[in-house]
Amino acid sequence: MARIAGVNIPTQKRVVIALQYIHGIGPKFAGEIMQKVSIPLEKRVNQLSDQEVLQIREVIDRDYQVEGDLRREVSQNVKRLMDLGCYRGLRHRKGLPVRGQRTHTNARTRKGKAVAIAGKKKAT
Structure with a gap:
């Protein structure tokens, strides 16, 4: 099981799909990461070498804001609006x-x- 950005990604899925299990990475960013690391789109996670996993991890750390940092920024933005x-x-x-x-x-x-309104009864 590969661990990237603090998330265990599933081993049987294609890498493009498995990367989307990381918060902040969707189909677009997953495709970009695959191009940057030059891994074919058909490759599965269990076929990745340790070097490829390391390259993916480095690209994500360097170029993308994911997981905890992203969640923190979103919650700070919401808190700022509330304040x-x-x-x-x-x-x-x-x-x-x-x-x-x-x-x-x-x-x-x-x-x-939905919460029922107290005291509202049928008229008979």
Whole structure:
């Protein structure tokens, strides 16, 4: 099992797919990394030599912000918005959608499970 940027990447998958298990690396960056290290796209993680794994690790450390550093920066950005008291910060603070989505219906991912309103009974 190869360990890159503090993440154990799966050994049976192709390297392009396995790199995407690292937070901050998607399909685009995974392809870029493969080109920089000049590894064929069909190669699987268990076929990589120690030298290739080392090269991938160096490229990621040098050129990309991943895992802990990226998570820290994102959380600091959100905290900054909340401290400013701007509209986006208030939406983050209230746990509501930030980017203009509708909240009358939907928005359950941000708002959480629906809570029943106490005292509301059927009229018979």
